[in-house]
Every structure is written in structure tokens, then in C-alpha cells.
Amino acid sequence: MSYSIVINVTDGIVMASDRRLTYQRTEENDDGPPVHLNNEFITDSTRKTFKCPNGCGISPSGIFVIDGMNLEAVMEDFIDKNIHEYTDINAIPQMLIDYFRGFVERIDNNIFVAGYEQKDGVFKQKLFYVYLHNLTYVEMDISYPGATWDGERDAISRLILDLYRKDERGGYEPIPNYTILWRYFTLQDAVDFARFALKTTAQTHRFWSMPEYVSEESDILILKPQDAYWLQKIELQ
Amino acid sequence: MSFSIIVHVEEGMVLAGDRRALLDKNIYNTRGEISRIERGVFINDSIQKVFTCPNDAGIIIDGSLYSGNKSLSLSMANFIESKIYENTAINEMPQLLLDYFNRFIEPVNMDIYIAGYDKKAKEPKQKIYFISLSKLSYREIALEGPGAIWQGDRVAMDRMFDRVWSKKEEEYIEFNDNPVLWEYFSLQDAIDFSEYALELTDRMMHFWSLPKTVGGGADVLIITPKGSQWVEEKKVHRGS
Numbered sequence: 001m002s003y004s005i006v007i008n009v010t011d012g013i014v015m016a017s018d019r020r021l022t023y024q025r026t027e028e029n030d031d032g033p034p035v036h037l038n039n040e041f042i043t044d045s046t047r048k049t050f051k052c053p054n055g056c057g058i059s060p061s062g063i064f065v066i067d068g069m070n071l072e073a074v075m076e077d078f079i080d081k082n083i084h085e086y087t088d089i090n091a092i093p094q095m096l097i098d099y100f101r102g103f104v105e106r107i108d109n110n111i112f113v114a115g116y117e118q119k120d121g122v123f124k125q126k127l128f129y130v131y132l133h134n135l136t137y138v139e140m141d142i143s144y145p146g147a148t149w150d151g152e153r154d155a156i157s158r159l160i161l162d163l164y165r166k167d168e169r170g171g172y173e174p175i176p177n178y179t180i181l182w183r184y185f186t187l188q189d190a191v192d193f194a195r196f197a198l199k200t201t202a203q204t205h206r207f208w209s210m211p212e213y214v215s216e217e218s219d220i221l222i223l224k225p226q227d228a229y230w231l232q233k234i235e236l237q
Numbered sequence: 238m239s240f241s242i243i244v245h246v247e248e249g250m251v252l253a254g255d256r257r258a259l260l261d262k263n264i265y266n267t268r269g270e271i272s273r274i275e276r277g278v279f280i281n282d283s284i285q286k287v288f289t290c291p292n293d294a295g296i297i298i299d300g301s302l303y304s305g306n307k308s309l310s311l312s313m314a315n316f317i318e319s320k321i322y323e324n325t326a327i328n329e330m331p332q333l334l335l336d337y338f339n340r341f342i343e344p345v346n347m348d349i350y351i352a353g354y355d356k357k358a359k360e361p362k363q364k365i366y367f368i369s370l371s372k373l374s375y376r377e378i379a380l381e382g383p384g385a386i387w388q389g390d391r392v393a394m395d396r397m398f399d400r401v402w403s404k405k406e407e408e409y410i411e412f413n414d415n416p417v418l419w420e421y422f423s424l425q426d427a428i429d430f431s432e433y434a435l436e437l438t439d440r441m442m443h444f445w446s447l448p449k450t451v452g453g454g455a456d457v458l459i460i461t462p463k464g465s466q467w468v469e470e471k472k473v474h475r476g477s
Contacts, residue, residue, distance in 0.1 A: 154413055163401040172409055176392050178445035196440050203433050208415035
């Protein structure tokens, strides 16, 4: 699994993801129920956010192996072969679908495509969500500043969404929720929130009784109307 | 407000708290009446809220940290110095606290947690007491195995670790429940959890549109049957 987040604020878009890949398998057990072996192999060096030549960012999360290949290499191949300096962001979701139609497996993975559309000299923020399990996509409404996250969503969803707890009579009562004023966020605030979201997700998994699917190590890509650059990118050492 | 936490595991107990006090100022009209309250006009990030006692019990204070202009943190330090001795039993402390703060003229709206070991029992036994100074009452918190208690600005931690539901149209859907396996926690895990809880609350208060009532770093105290020890303690330092 993975965690990736896209935060769009007035002066840019932050795209960030963790770097963990875990291999797990289920082993038959003659003496009882099958045993699911979590974390049989862990690597914290899988890149899950990609910068495209047209200034867009792509970030998949979910299953990271397709037809026996690591998805990192597959995504790099997709970008090399399909995205050029002048590729329109609106065309990328369908390109991804066409590309992944060539694989035998339909993996449970969702891909964020974020960046800017330029029309008549006006730049507009865009975010698409491509579903690889059924090869479809949707465009997300990001006309207002905000954040969208995927993968191991629970920790951050618990902090941000409207939630309820059961009261003594079996009904549901709302838990206090405090607004996040995304519209006042600077790009630095967005970066700080992305880092917080990744770190909190990784650290919370350590204390919840579940496998640790998310690493604290992360890649952070900044998308501006005419510029895209890495703020944080772990290189080979 | 504040945030503080007690994590009690088999090896020992961890008490941790932030150091922030957010102070308000009353604005008066020409008739001498309060016309407005300015919230958070002064932030004090050096208020001690976790205390160690000569009998190796720990005390956490929470809630209103001033009574009139009097710092209740200083009052707590004075209480410990004058009333708690090496051989004071932990179960005597709640009443000692009530007697001490009951003599204050101004109202005291402070909550207090006492944690430590009943050393007079056959085997040292973990004990936690909650004292409400506004209600002048106390109770012992029943400990059914290892766990954690947090108080103050608790919303972030409640959201993360309670059973919660979201609402989709008219249907309530429960979030995955991954209970913390306290019984397997070492003392180091308990320290890590306390620091995580403080940082989570501090950071989330930073992003939420709320007065920043938690901050200023943390004090972390551990208590085991052998004694108490600061893991992290903010000291006074030269100003910059």
C-alpha cells in the first residue's frame, strides 16, 4: 500500500507520496487457517510520484506490481513513451488507460494526475483520478483550495472528515470538527501539511495493530503554472 | 487548554504534557464593564504542567492554569515542596491536594491527575487519581490492564484512536478499528506514543482554525516501581 496526497492552493499544487513497497503472501497451513505473511519484503526506495515533461505530476497508490513488474519502472516507461513537452493534461488520463489496457493484470491502484491546463494564456489547476482496476477516470473538482489523499487514507481522514461516535442510546453524535482554512494556505503551508500527513500516517500505523504500509521517507513535487520542480526527491546513494 | 497523557504499561508509567498557557485580556467599556475578551493576547510556552514528587508519584495539571493572577503551576510546585514527603502514600495525595487548594480565595478550575505506585501494597501497584478542583472531588481511575488516558485538547487523539463513523447519505459507516496493543508495549513504546500524541495534537491545532492552546515543547516523566525520572524536561535558559 501507499499514501499519496495532492494539495492545491492559490499559488501552486503540492504532490507528495511515501516510498514503501511491501510484499505479502498467504501461506497454506495444514494445522489451521491460512497465514497471511505481511511485510515479507519491504523496500523504502520505491518512487511513487513522477514529474512529466509537460510540467504535470503523476502519483499512483495501491498495488505496485503489475504482470510481475515493479510499477515504478512501468510508470517511467509510460511517461517516456507518451508525455511530451506540449501534451495536454486533459489527455493524460485516457493515455494511462490505453497504456494499462496492454497489461494482463487489472491491479487495485489509483493514479492522481495533477497540473495546469493552459487555455488562451490562462492557467487552470486540474486533478484527475484514474482507476486501474476498471480502467476508468474522473476529473476532481479543485476549483477551491483543498487536499485530496489516497492509499492508506484512514489516519488523515479521521483528522479531517466529519465523524460521529455512538452515544449511550445507540445513536450517533458528531465529534467536533475544526475547519482548515485552505484558502489562506501559502505553498509553504501546503508543503508543511503534506509532510505532516505522510509522517502522521506512517507513525500512526506503528501504533495501530496493522502492518506498516507507509514510510516516513517521501518525495515532494511542486507544480506551478509554468514550472514543476522537486522539493524533496530521494536519490540513489 | 493543554494536552497531557498518561500511558501505563507493565514496565511503568509515562506522564507527558505540553507547556503552553494562552492568556486572555478583558477589554472594558467606559462603564467599567467587560465589553470584549481578547483571546490569546499572551502566549506563555514555559508553564510546567507535569511534576515529580519526592514519593516518586507524578502530577499533571490541566484546565485553567491561573487563579486570578496567581500561577497554579507555581502553586503546585509549592504544594509538592510543602506537603509531599518521601513516605507519603499515593492514596493520601488527592485529599491533601483538595485541602491545599480549597483555601484559595479565587476559584480554581483546574483538573489534576496523580499517577504512581502504591508502594505499601504487597506488590507495587499502579494507581491513577483524577481530582476536580472546581467540584472539590476526586476518584480513583480503575486500571484494567495497560492503556492510556489523555486529556485537555483531546479531539485529534480521540479522532485517531476511538471507534468512529462517517456518514454517507443516511448511512453511518464505521472506520477500520485497529486497536492499540497496549499489552505488548515496552516502556520505550509508551514514551514514543506519548511524544507522538503531543506532536499530533500540536500539529493538528496548528492546521485547524483554533486558538493555538497546545505547544511549547513537552515534559516527559517516567515512573517505575524503582523511582521516577525525567526523559525530557524543559529548563529555563538564557534568552536570545
